[in-house]
Amino acid sequence: MxxxxxxxxxxxxxxxxDSLFNGLNxxxxxxxxxxxxCIQYKKGQNIFYEGTRPTGLYCMNxxxxxxxxxxxxxxxxxxxxxxxxxxxxxxxxxxxxxYQATATVLEDAxxxxxxxxxxxxxxxKNPTFMRRVVQAVCHEMGLxxxxxxxxxxxxxxxxxxxxxxxxxxxYGMEGEGSTLIELxxxxxxxxxxxxxxxxxxxxxxxxxxxxxxxxxxxxxxxVIDAKxxxxxxxxxxx
Amino acid sequence: MxxxxxxxxxxxxxxxxDSLFNGLNxxxxxxxxxxxxCIQYKKGQNIFYEGTRPTGLYCMNxxxxxxxxxxxxxxxxxxxxxxxxxxxxxxxxxxxxxYQATATVLEDAxxxxxxxxxxxxxxxKNPTFMRRVVQAVCHEMGLxxxxxxxxxxxxxxxxxxxxxxxxxxxYGMEGEGSTLIELxxxxxxxxxxxxxxxxxxxxxxxxxxxxxxxxxxxxxxxVIDAKxxxxxxxxxxx
DNA sequence: CTCTGAAACTGACAAAAGTCATCTTTTCCT
DNA sequence: AGGAAAAGATGACTTTTGTCAGTTTCAGAG
Numbered sequence: 001m002x003x004x005x006x007x008x009x010x011x012x013x014x015x016x017x018d019s020l021f022n023g024l025n026x027x028x029x030x031x032x033x034x035x036x037x038c039i040q041y042k043k044g045q046n047i048f049y050e051g052t053r054p055t056g057l058y059c060m061n062x063x064x065x066x067x068x069x070x071x072x073x074x075x076x077x078x079x080x081x082x083x084x085x086x087x088x089x090x091x092x093x094x095x096x097x098x099y100q101a102t103a104t105v106l107e108d109a110x111x112x113x114x115x116x117x118x119x120x121x122x123x124x125k126n127p128t129f130m131r132r133v134v135q136a137v138c139h140e141m142g143l144x145x146x147x148x149x150x151x152x153x154x155x156x157x158x159x160x161x162x163x164x165x166x167x168x169x170x171y172g173m174e175g176e177g178s179t180l181i182e183l184x185x186x187x188x189x190x191x192x193x194x195x196x197x198x199x200x201x202x203x204x205x206x207x208x209x210x211x212x213x214x215x216x217x218x219x220x221x222x223v224i225d226a227k228x229x230x231x232x233x234x235x236x237x238x
Numbered sequence: 239m240x241x242x243x244x245x246x247x248x249x250x251x252x253x254x255x256d257s258l259f260n261g262l263n264x265x266x267x268x269x270x271x272x273x274x275x276c277i278q279y280k281k282g283q284n285i286f287y288e289g290t291r292p293t294g295l296y297c298m299n300x301x302x303x304x305x306x307x308x309x310x311x312x313x314x315x316x317x318x319x320x321x322x323x324x325x326x327x328x329x330x331x332x333x334x335x336x337y338q339a340t341a342t343v344l345e346d347a348x349x350x351x352x353x354x355x356x357x358x359x360x361x362x363k364n365p366t367f368m369r370r371v372v373q374a375v376c377h378e379m380g381l382x383x384x385x386x387x388x389x390x391x392x393x394x395x396x397x398x399x400x401x402x403x404x405x406x407x408x409y410g411m412e413g414e415g416s417t418l419i420e421l422x423x424x425x426x427x428x429x430x431x432x433x434x435x436x437x438x439x440x441x442x443x444x445x446x447x448x449x450x451x452x453x454x455x456x457x458x459x460x461v462i463d464a465k466x467x468x469x470x471x472x473x474x475x476x
Numbered sequence: 477c478t479c480t481g482a483a484a485c486t487g488a489c490a491a492a493a494g495t496c497a498t499c500t501t502t503t504c505c506t
Numbered sequence: 507a508g509g510a511a512a513a514g515a516t517g518a519c520t521t522t523t524g525t526c527a528g529t530t531t532c533a534g535a536g
Contacts, residue, residue: 069387072472077387091383095376100383124365131362134372138333141375144382145329145338149307149315151389152433156523187484195390197524202485234310394493425514435494440515 004040006110008061009033015061018085020136024129028122035118040110047103047111048089054099056115058088063109064183068192069101076192081106081183083170093119094137107184156196160204161232163194164214168223179226184219208232242278244348246299247271253299256323258374262367266360273356278348285341285349286327292337294353296326301347302421305339306430314430319344319421321408331357332375345422394434398442399470401432402452406461417464422457446470 010033016022021029038061041047047058047065060082067080067088079101082088092099093116123130150159164181172179185193191201205221208214213229215222223229248271254260259267276299279285285296285303298320305318305326317339320326330337331354361368388397402419410417423431429439443459446452451467453460461467 069383071387071391073391075391077390079383079386091376091379094372095380096373097377097380100380124369127362127365127368130365130368130372134332134368134375135334137372137375137379138329139335141329141379141382142333142335142338144379144386145307145317147386148317148382148389149309151386152315153309153311153313186482195386198483199485199525200523206485424512436513437495437515438493444515 006038006040008038008112010036010112013061015085019059020087020129020132021059023132024122024126028126028129031118031122032114036112036114038110038112041105041108043105043108045105047105048099050099050102052099054089054093054116056113057090057093057119058103059112059114060084060086060088061110061112063111064106065103065109065111066106066189067101067103076188077195078189078192081170081193090133090137094133106189151195156194156200157204158233159194159196160190160201161208161213161229162234163190164208164221164223165226165229165233167221168226172223175222177224178215179223180217181221181223185221186219244276244278246276246348246350248274248350251299253323257297258325258367258370259297261370262360262364266364266367269356269360270352274350274352276348276350279343279346281343281346283343285343286337288337288340290337292327292331292354294351295328295331295357296341297350297352298322298324298326299348299350301349302344303341303347303349304344304427305341307339314426315433316427316430319408319431328371328375332371344427389433394432394438395442396471397432397434398428398439399446399451399467400472401428402446402459402461403464403467403471405459406464410461413460415462416453417461418455419459419461423459424457 010016010021010029011026013019021032024032036059041063048054050069062084065082065088066078067082068076068078070076082103088103088111089099123133150162154162167181167183167185168179171181171183173182187201187205188198190205191198194201205214208229209216211228213223213225213232215224248254248259248267249264251257259270262270274297279301286292288307300322303320303326304316305320306314306316308314320341326341326349327337361371388400392400405419405421405423406417409419409421411420425439425443426436428443429436432439443452446467447454449466451461451463451470453462
């Protein structure tokens with residue numbers, strides 16, 4: 001499982017347009033580019049660990065990574081699933097704290113590492129970029145507030161439905177009248193996203209399937225009836 | 239219930255030292271000071287509403303304010319309780335979105351309003367201040383990640399215990415071997431913090447009381463045995 | 477190809493927590 | 507002070523969800 005390096009110029013990166021680096025002036029972008037190290041990770045490898053100190057920022061070029069916390073009993077809660085274009089580990093870096101979560105590769109990934117110093121340098125001398133980062137962080141916070149309220153007062157069934165719709169939005173591949181979620185999640189991981197037990201997810205998924213809301217396609221889920229799923233999510237009983 | 243204005247120079251504010259404005263150079267602080275409007279609010283009054291657009295930043299000079307979301311069934315979830323020195327409404331302001339939560343006064347409050355333009359001006363021309371704000375926001379995010387994981391996998395009993403300890407840390411007034419939580423919360427509000435039903439909170443609180451972990455003092459709660467409370471919070475069964 | 481371990485699934489059961497109804501106490505308004 | 511309304515408290519009951527134990531299916535290693 002040796003780490004394999006690769007290299008892509010930031011300017012040529014397919015995901016630059018989806019990234020916060022988009023719109024950076026050439027000078028700053030080349031500073032980032034010149035200091036980055038790009039590594040290929042295999043499924044199951046860890047990018048960083050809870051309790052360690054960040055030394056830089058990760059920028060996703062390919063694959064999927066889950067960011068999660070383990071509780072005392074060893075139960076996982078997935079905070080975020082990172083996709084190409086996303087930053088990884090910026091929270092702890094910017095708050096100058098230890099990582100509070102662990103990042104593990106879900107699907108083989110290509111990730112660039114930007115040393116703390118280079119990132120902070122660009123951040124300091126480029127107020128526009130700084131503003132964009134702040135804006136993104138605060139937007140992210142808003143999503144977390146949503147999640148908190150959802151977790152506090154919605155049933156598991158509603159949360160599962162809501163999360164399937166969310167995954168559809170983010171990883172959905174449109175088909176004819178249905179959408180395939182392009183992310184092979186285990187039932188266990190899905191349970192860790194929803195915040196429930198694996199068995200409960202299995203039971204609810206097969207209910208959703210019998211009711212024609214979703215279908216299984218290998219390890220992936222196809223959303224057949226998003227509208228009905230939304231009803232399940234919102235507790236619109238009508 | 240007319241709003242009453244008052245005025246205190248920022249430089250003389252008792253809570254400057256607890257605030258993000260602490261350490262601001264005199265010039266920038268006076269810019270903030272010259273543009274602020276300070277208002278006294280009574281218990282029950284609203285500072286801002288979910289769905290409206292922020293026009294500035296609120297800075298707490300006195301009292302307590304709850305920031306919460308209402309769900310479809312009208313159930314409240316309290317995201318944050320702001321105390322003197324805290325900023326209010328900065329998330330939506332910085333992400334340039336609508337407010338996602340409502341802020342209501344819990345205990346008569348004095349709050350200064352700083353117009354968006356003045357705040358952004360200082361933010362733009364003072365990178366150090368910007369860095370401090372980013373750091374604070376990212377720290378806050380870390381706390382929210384904790385809360386998410388807690389909500390996902392801890393029982394109501396554990397969460398109530400954990401929240402009492404948290405309130406003790408933030409609003410605690412040390413006594414002899416016990417600590418009074420200086421915040422008069424209704425059972426309903428406490429339930430909205432923990433994310434459960436009011437009845438459940440009532441039952442658990444009286445259990446904690448019978449077990450000698452806490453005591454009631456008027457509308458306030460005194461933490462008698464923080465250690466045992468921590469055991470309740472952590473699921474350390476030993 | 478087959479063996480092995482992990483993941484997916486199912487059922488039975490228990491525990492946790494929500495809901496509803498009712499009653500008491502406190503608070504606040506005039 | 508008196509009365510209405512809100513908050514607090516309690517009991518009975520239901521529903522949801524977690525846990526445990528066991529079975530089946532699948533995928534990868536050798």
